[in-house]
Amino acid sequence: MKGNVIVGQSGGPTAVINSSLVGVYKTAKDRGAKKIYGMLHGVQGLLEEKVVDLSEHIRNDLDIELLKRTPSSYLGSCRYKLPNIAEDEETYKKIFAILKKLQIEYFFYIGGNDSMDTIKKLSDYAMIRGIDIRFIGVPKTIDNDLAATDHTPGYGSAAKYISSILKEVIRDGLVYDQKNVTIVEIMGRNAGWLAGAAALARCEDCEGPDMIFLPEISFDIDCFIDRVDKIQKEKESVVIAVSEGIKLPDGRYVCELTDYAQYVDAFGHKLLAGTARFLANKAAKEIGCKTRAIEFSTLQRCASHIVSRVDITEAFQVGGAAVKAAFEGESGKMITLKRLSNDPYQCTTDIYDVHKIANVEKLVPREWINEDGTYVTPDFVNYVRPLIQAELTPIMVDGLPRHLYYKDKI
Template identity: 70%
Template sequence: MEDFMIGNVIVGQSGGPTSVINSSLVGVYKTARDRGAKKVYGMLHGIKGLLDGQYVDLSEKIKTDIDIDLLKRTPSSYLGSCRYKLPEVNEDKAVYEKIFKTLEDLEVKYFFYIGGNDSMDTIKKLSDYANLVNSDIKFMGVPKTIDNDLAVTDHTPGYGSAAKYIAATMKEIIRDGLVYDYPTITIVEIMGRNAGWLTAAAALAKGEDCEGVDMIYLPEKVFDIDKFMARVKSLSEQGRSMVIAISEGIKVADGRYVFELSDHVEFVDAFGHKQLAGSAKFLANKIGSELGIKTRAIELSTMQRCAAHMTSRTDITEAFNVGGAAVKAAFEGATGQVVVLKRISDDPYMCITETHDVHDIANVEKKIPLEWITDDDYVTDDLIHYIRPLIQAELSPIMVDGLPRHLNVNF
């Protein structure tokens, strides 16, 4: 092993958690240890925690194969997360000097960040600064997001399990929603700011044992409230009960989110993202007051990203693989790269890992192609066929006293 490959590793997690993000962490940790890394550190609460001097030696926390198996099945971010936006170098160079001083003190040569779009912005800025100051530290992005909106990669680890949970939950909601002999309406609000990949997964509920959802509304298309109300009225007059899936980020023609049409408290994070919630409640109230139909609003909220009891084995395996692939690439000299998944076959489904320049991925949002969204408020078979392989197979939790056992870092 050449001299530039001798050094310590540090890994962090950022952005919204998923049910399989810790499988990527295990992929980084185990591969780095197997390839001879002296130490593998974990940032507590991502890059923000590193700036605050918060990190742990993961070998003191992950000691046995049982720990590894538990961690792969533990939802949310084991190391904690953050939504911290690094400034531009010309705005605050001192932040970068502090980060690189900490990395040098820890003798870190390889930096891995597990996250989505905003996290890849962090990798881009750190790798650019490393080039600027001639640092030999390697910076690699490990993809993660239930939103599936990361560019270049076929899909992102975390999405398959969230899609599996959504499809399964919609089947249960549909069974519950159709029990009465009079029309009722259930509106289910699913995560998705500007991309409707998660909400589209509701279409998987339809099958020989399930009628499926009646309508699907995605943020890729303008939401027409008048058309929506007319369709609901028409179907209800046929004595139909309905289950409707909507993305939290659906917008009306003037650019406002639907939830902004009602009174709401606005919260904006460091990246300028508004906290979205309340569109289903607004529409349910409107239907109830104008049409007099019993309507229920359900927000899946954080449940869709932390349901580790409903993980896809395909997803958890790919999450592990992208972590390991990032380490392999970095140890071979790559930097400023993101591991991506490339689908090479649909039948049978097969994906391989590659690396790609972070500058083509950071701050680029992948949306559902419009040709995969129908004019009658649904999605095409092509989109369903794209999603279905990602939800396949299961990885059962390790149960103790009737409940899933998780691994806690105990900060």
């Protein structure tokens, strides 16, 4: 019999983050964990002792299957930045007192860069104080910007959604015999993995977007307008995908040119919004054509009805691999995905020191972006395509997908 387990979710959710939660829960249960607790709203909720016994909420195999197909974070999330140990040890004393009261031996945190920073700090404190609790990070993020792992659970499903909906947007642009320019804004602060996935829309039944702009390449507004003007003179409908995080040569985000309020979270990240609307208005004014802006926004991370089977399966696997690693004595590590081959696609799990991952962003390689920075290369497409394959059918009730949700979450 193993000791007690606690698991939390942090940061922005994905369409498959709950599959990782199920992977942790089911594997820990199968391997003999006494109790499996869930933190409500991550480590921030833990500090307020908002903890639930997951066995009281995930009761049977149907609940497991429903939860795997449920978007958002079942336990709730947070964007809470742990202070440095030297600056505020009291916070750590409080967390570890709560963990001691719950008799926790294994701690799992499902999240991205900032969440791995939490795992790093907690595992460091445990080591400094000689506390025998194992801390393991479970990767997730639609942004695909975690270092060391080939890709992150959540990215494949977001890429599948982006490319699928973009095909439909492209079809819609051809409805009327009228010149029009559509600019689609896709998530991605500093890394263009999501915007690059728009290239998947280019296939035998769709010409795909005309241009794709990633934040890795400096964005010149005047050059952009000139290119749009040239393309719209040659074709009726122009569709362009832009990352929300594209930056001007001086380092400012394009969206900072808008009148949107610049909200900043606990990690110092600015809320990015309005890039497509700004560029659409600019194009309409400069070129004089009909324009529209579309923001995929949170739809990219919650569209569980079009989830990738590869993605949801791997999300479950990294949760299970985290439990295995912790039960075998590992701590201060993150589970990674290691691609073995592309054709046929094969991928396995591995572990990596979280100190080498936390707060490190993985950007799109420059060689995967074309020379003038207006599209991605075939290497990029070949990298992403295996991750969007196959589907997991929602469990439908009365014509709608059925989800599992925690009713008393506050």
